[in-house]
Amino acid sequence: MLARTALRAIPRRAFSTSAPRQTKVAVLGAGGGIGQPLSLLLKMDPLVSSLSLYDIRGAPGVAADISHVDVAGEVNGYPADKLEDALKGVEVVVIPAGVPRKPGMTRDDLFNTNASIVRDLAAAVSKTAPKAHILVISNPVNSTVPIVASVLEKAGTFDPARLFGVTTLDVVRASRFLSSLAGTDPKDTHVTVVGGHSGVTIVPLLSQTPQAKSVIANKETYEKLVNRIQYGGDEVVKAKDGAGSATLSMAFAAAKFTNSLLRALKGEKGIVVPSFVKSPLFEKEGVEFFSSNIELGPNGVAKIHGLGELSAEEQELVKAALPELQKNIEKGVKFAA
Template sequence: MLRLSTTSKLIRQFSSTSAAQGAKVAVLGAAGGIGQPLSLLLKTNPNVSKLNLYDIVNCPGVAADLSHINTASEVTGFSPENNGLDKALEGMDYVVIPAGVPRKPGMTRDDLFDTNAGIVKLLAQASARVCPTAKLLIISNPVNSLLPIAAQVYQDCGVFDPKKLIGVTTLDLLRASRFAYEITGKVEFVPVVGGHAGTTIVPLYSQATGLKLSPEEMAKLIYRTQFGGDEVVQAKAGKGSATLSMAYAGARMTDSMIRAANGEEVIECAYISDNQYSSQGVNFFASLLKFNKDGVQEILSLPSNISQIEKDAIATALPQIASAANKGIAFAKK
C-alpha cells in the first residue's frame, strides 16, 4: 500500500510542476505500439508542459485517455483531417517519430525500409516546414537509413542543423546495461556505438567494470545485444516487436535532451551525422555525445581502452552503416 507521506510527495510534485516552464513535445505515430506507451511516459514527465499527439487513426482517443492523468502537461490529439499534422507540429520544441510498421518474425529492420521510409520522409518534410528549429528524434526503423532521409529533407529545405537531428539508439544501451547487470549485479552506463541494426550495433563492454568473460562468452554477449530485438519478436510469436522497451528508450532520450536544455550535463549515445568517421565516407554514426540546450554539444572520443574485438566490430560496421545511409539519402532525393 502507498504510504500517505509518499502520496503527499506525489501530489506536491504534480501541483508544483508549472506547465508553462516545460518542453513542448510532439509524438508522430502516437497511437501505435510504441507511440502509446511513449506518450504515457512523456505525459508523466514533469519537464513536459505540452504533448501533441498525431496519428492517422485513433489519436484523439489516446489523447483523451492520457489527458485524465493528473500531471500538469496538456495533451491534444490530432488526425490528418483539417491539416492536423501541421497543427500538431506548431510551436513544438521536440518532435519524436515512432511512426511506421513493426517487425515480424524473420524480418530485419532493413525489411521495413520500403514502408517506413515514405512515412518518415513525409513527417520530416512537415517538421522542417512547420517547426524547423525543433529537435527531431527518429525512433522508426531502420534508423540507419531513416535519419539520413530526415537529414536530406532538412538540407533540401535549407534548415539542416546536425545538432538537432537524432537517431534514437537508446534501446541498445538499455540492453547492454541490462545484460551486463545480469552478470555483474551492477547497473552501469555501457556505451553502444555504430548503428542500430544487427552487426552495426557495437556495445563497448570493455567499459563495464567487473565483467570478466572469455572471448567466446564476450562474443555471445555482443551477439545477444546486436540481435536482442529478435528475442522479443520471437517471444511475441508474430504479435509484435520490442514496443515497450523501445518506448522507454525513446522517453529516456527525449528526457535526456530536455534535461540538457535545462542546464544539466547529459551524456548519451545516439546516431547522428558529423562524426569521427566522416573523413572515411561514413557520414552517420552512433557516437558518445554530450548534449546542451542546442542539442548535440560535443562528440566525445571513444574510450582509449576499448578491446580489439570492439575495434574489429566497428571496422565491420562502418561500410554497412555507410551503405544504409546512402540508401536513405537516395530515397530522399527521389
C-alpha cells in the same frame, strides 16, 4: 492507497527533474505500439508542459485517455489531416511512426514503408517547426535519420545539432544484459554502445565498463553477450510470435533519451549519451552518421566524443560495422533524392 502511491512513484523516478523549465513535445505515431506507452511516459515527465499526439488513426483517443492521468501537463490529439496543427509551437518532435517488425523480417524489410512515412513527416516538421529538435525512432534508424537530414537539407532547415537517431534501447539492453551476468544493478552499469542501430552495426564498448571485466575474461561469454546486445530485438519479435516487436522497452528508452535532451535544453550540464547523429568520426570512410557519446546542450548536440581506447575485439567490431553503416546511409540518401 498504498498500491496507488507505489504506481505513481515508478515513472516519476525514471526522470530527472532538477529545474522547472517545461517544453512542448510532439509524438508523431502516437497511436502505435511504441507511441502509446511513449506518450504515457512523456505525460509523466514534469519537463513536458504540453504533449501533441498525432497519428493517421487513434491519436485523439490516446490523448483523451492519457489526459486523465493526474499529473500536470496539457495533452491534445490530432487526426491524420491535422499534422501541421500538431506541430505548431513544438520544440521537440519524437517520431516512432511506422510499421513494426515481424518474425523473419529484418530492419531493411521495413525500409520502403517506413522511409516514405518518415520522409513526409520530416517535410511537415521542416515547414511548421523548423527549429524543433527531431528524435527519430522509426526503423531502420541507420537509414531513416539520413532521410530526415536530406529532406531538411533540401528545405534549407537542416541543423545537425538538432537531429538525433534514438539508439538508447541498445544502451538499455547492454546495461541490463551485462548486469544480469555480472550480478550488478543495471542503473549503475553503464555501457557505451556506438555505431548504428541494427545487427553488426551495434558495437558495445564493454572494455570501458568496469563491471564487464569478468565477462570479457571469458571469450565465449563475451561473444554471446555481444551477439545478444546486437540481436536482442529478435528475442522480442520471436517471443511476441507475430504480434509485434520491441515496443515497451523502446518506449522506455525513447522517454529516457527525451528526458536527457529536455534537461540539457533547460541548461543542465554534463549530460553525455550515445545517439546516431551526423558525425565527423568516420566521415573519411564514407560514414557521415555514426552513434557515439554526445554531450547535449541548450541547442542540442554540443560536442561529439571520440570512441576512446578500444580493445582488439572492439576494433574488429567497428571495422565490421562501417561498411554496413555506409550501405544503410547511402540507401536513405538515395531514397530521399
